[in-house]
Amino acid sequence: MIGDILAFSNRNLPALLYHTHENPLMGSLVRVFCSVEFDTEAIDRALAREPDFQCFFPVNAAVRRKDLRILEPRPPQGRWARFPMFKAEGLSRDTWWLWDGDREWPYEGAVEAISDYPERESVNDTMMISLISKRCVSCIPK
Secondary structure (H helix, E strand, O other): OOOEEEEEEOOOEEEEEEEEEOOOOOOOOOOOOOOOOOOHHHHHHHOOOOOOOOEEEEEEHHHHHOOOOEEOOOOOOOHHHOOOOOOEEOOOOOOOEOOOOOEEEEEEOOHHHHOOOOOOOOEEEEEEEEHHHOOOHHHHHO
């Protein structure tokens, strides 16, 4: 459900997922935070910073399959209640599109100005595991 803080159940993946929105086109928006701790204090620390990445992921299906476990509910407030602006690469390498969850339009400014925007992507469980493994490598205990 929207507001759930989640973690993978049977894998030792160093990440917290925060389910903040549902979009009719893309599905469940999750903000992913690299973390090896999953207690309330670790969640507080994660939510005090920017997510390591954001994407759309079939949260409800993963919970039903018991791939994800719900750690605690945190209704989105403040910055987490706002839907983020996403970018998507166009057909040519130098063309970008912006999407606010409802509308999409071509972006004609400097690419550097949108470099911090998350890319609009929807991933399955295999891709999510791969993204966490690649992007959260610094959190993996050695």
